[in-house]
Amino acid sequence: MTAENSILNKNGVPSFVTDYIDSYKNNNIVLNTERIKLIKLLEKSIFKRVESGDLYFDEEHISKCIKFAEKWYFPLQPFQKFIISFIFLFHSHNNRSYYKEFLIMMGRGGGKNGLISVISHYLISELHGIENYNGSVVANSEEQAKTSFEEIYDSINAATTLQRAFYKTKLEIKSNGTNSKFKFHTANPKTKDGGRQGFVIFDEIHAYESSDLVNVYTSGMGKKKDSRKFYIGTDGYVRDGYLDNMKRIANNILDGEHPDSKMFVFICKLDDEKEVADQKNWEKANPMFSQPMSEYAEILFEEIQEEYMKFNYDGTSRAEFMTKRMNLPEEDLEKIVATWEDIMKTNRPMPLLNNRTAVVGVDYANTVDFAAIGFLFRVDNNYIWHSHQFARRGFLDKVSLGPPIEEWEKEGHLTIVDTPTIAPELMVEWIQKECRRLNLRVHKVMIDRFRYDITRPAFQGAGIELEPLNYMKSVHAQISPRVEMIFNNHQVIWGDNPLMRWNTNNTAVKIGKDGNKEFIKKDPVRRKTDGFHAFLHALYRSDEVLQKDINKSLDMMDAMLG
Template identity: 50%
Template structure:
């Protein structure tokens, strides 16, 4: 058996119930006790561990138990040949957990005379120069504040050099300068969630091993890139923790919520951010207060939930495809339409397929809210095939009423069923011509899919037309407005079950870059035409007059 007091301290904190750990860290302790701490051929270099901790606490900040625990495993060696047991260290924690601060301490120490290895060069790598410089700049500033450190290290804006060991700390970008000039002893890869493959990683670690002992540090929070480098690292980590890989293939320290529902209990937040464990430092208490403010803001701004879950709780929602609004928020659109007679509005259409559905509408601004008048058209053949429209008596037996009670909506005047081979574009134009008698339609907005047919007809009828060239691009721009609108009950559809159905069918798909697109939950029967029509109208609704304060985010431009 081997032991180190900082390792023992951290394990005891968990076993005594003083800190909470997520499943991955519980697995880590179990794995360490069974496969690592039980070995006789390893040893902790306690002197080096103490020196690193003292160095960090003297020049940087007081180290927390989890940070001392991590440092201990940086200096775990084989007895026989003094090789490091862990070459690869994987630290994944929620935003604010001090990953950059700790790596600043470790890298600064490793180039110092206390580590004592000549020319033990270290590169800090990230996708952007600003991120790559984060830890480097911290060490640069620490040296600048200390007379003794100035006598031990030379610093420039691009590298820090130990005067005694000639070891160099340097930052690099993953797509810029690569391995030229330095044969590194260690490499740090920061914000690894942004890496789509291991291509850049391979380039930077290709020089490792020429200077002993080689080390690799992979640090960051989770992100939106799926099936990329980070996901492969997480898979490897789980294999190690489950005993399915070589015991020292990776040291995985993963902090995250176990379940999305745990977000609502603040005591669980330390699972994703060990800095929040009690007793909290002044920094940790300030961090907790900041996270609490962000959490409370989610009630009014749900568009930030994915970001909060991913970055603060280190738990991307497993299913990143979500409804556009809660059902109670969709139901809240059932507000009486105000008197809009002769009011100015934006006309909008969604006419994606002339063989099934088409929707047209008018979007208004009225006392800070957004009333919407709409009508849809559906081809009879399509309605018969997918909704049993003509089978009035046995629609429920056919199981298709669940998708859409087309006949009921037709009787309520919410849609029109047309018995034609295709929906006639002139039918759409005629609806707007009729509405023009009651409302001032400033312009008509639609995407470019069918506008080559509709635009000449609209212009002939005297309407101004705006074509959205890339309709999916406006989804990301409008997502905050849409989410805030539903959350704050700002959308008025009247008692319109068809619009509620359209809206409930919308799938919010989050792309790898974090941008959102509105798609269908089911490609054929669960239509979204009315909702897409509404979004087209929102695109230019700011051009309409309104005497009340609007809720649009300041940083959104259209």
């Protein structure tokens, strides 16, 4: 480009970047905290390195990518041009791309899929010019995985020029000039091979319960020049999963804790749930709503206004609106055991458990997948839960649960058994082992009547009496107020136990016509709740443990006083 039509300012920064930042500083657009932090980070580090000559923006690629998008797709918004600029930021000493990863999160309808379609199409094209720069888009569902693929397919189909430049089938799009291919994949990490990718897009990252899928598709990366990973999505309801970890990393990067990080973080969300009342704040979550709005944005804004009007009448609608439209996760408090924040408060140091009395809770609802057992103690008005679970290998091989079960086994939270069923003797042995190790006293062992008959022989054979819980709906109704109270007051402690957190977050609260609450599974197969139900069984008799320890202390004082 000539100096007259250069998009770079005198310091080497593209106008698409400086104009966007100036719009914020001149109060023409409203940004959330994460984007404000991004601007400060760029000004403190990246721009200075560009000015010094250490880094440079490739204005030719930036300009060509934007022109390509606006010719064959749609007019780009300022925030989209801002993001594209950083895809083509390079090291001066070796001309390799600076940012290797891009985390792009915003409210539903913010145009992230359209942007990623444009970027993908350009990266495989002759305009980008890298041979065999293959790309993939990965998502949990085929419908979502095909979103960008089909958008590129339709764009090629609509233009003779693009038809000459690209070969397409329903499964693959290939550039005739670079031999670069673009495909879509759905999520089953056990059956995929990452191959040698130039770039990978991970869509719907809110649904990833572990890093397994990402690891598969990135294992072959780094062998291709300027390889890049894109993570896009809106927040969701899976907690303690891949996205929560990514957000922790992203916030640390924005706070300047990792100055050499090669991840570009662009997160759009409300800063606080109270901000939703002022519709001017909605552009914090959806940058499409910055003024002046496009026709698409105006139509979307009206649709969201209608959703907002309805959400105050329905808790489920509110949770969905806040999570998906405002990118600020919120849970329907009438349908969950506890908020994620309250569940995380269980992660506190366990007190010494030696020489204590406990109620034991057992959940043995299904002998072929999971079983759970634990000791419940009352210590200083807290409910201390020391537990273990068993999972059957055959079930884990057949059903992809998502979370890192094998990793949790290494951490000691469960045992995976390679047997046709989970034998009740395993739970008996675990009780005996822990009683010997900690010199524990068992007050009672509580179990659902449903599995009482098949577990009783093993326990009685070891001299341990089981007490069956009859009419579980009635039991749940009786203890639900206590469950709500002890989680809200942060009286539950089970240490750093991701398996128990997962179990609890997988549990839904069903409110009957009589107003009574019942604890059920959110998903009957994949969202296991065994550990939480074992906790509930023990909780039913937890007051008796407190009284037993009080009586023991009184007896001891009487003995000392003679």
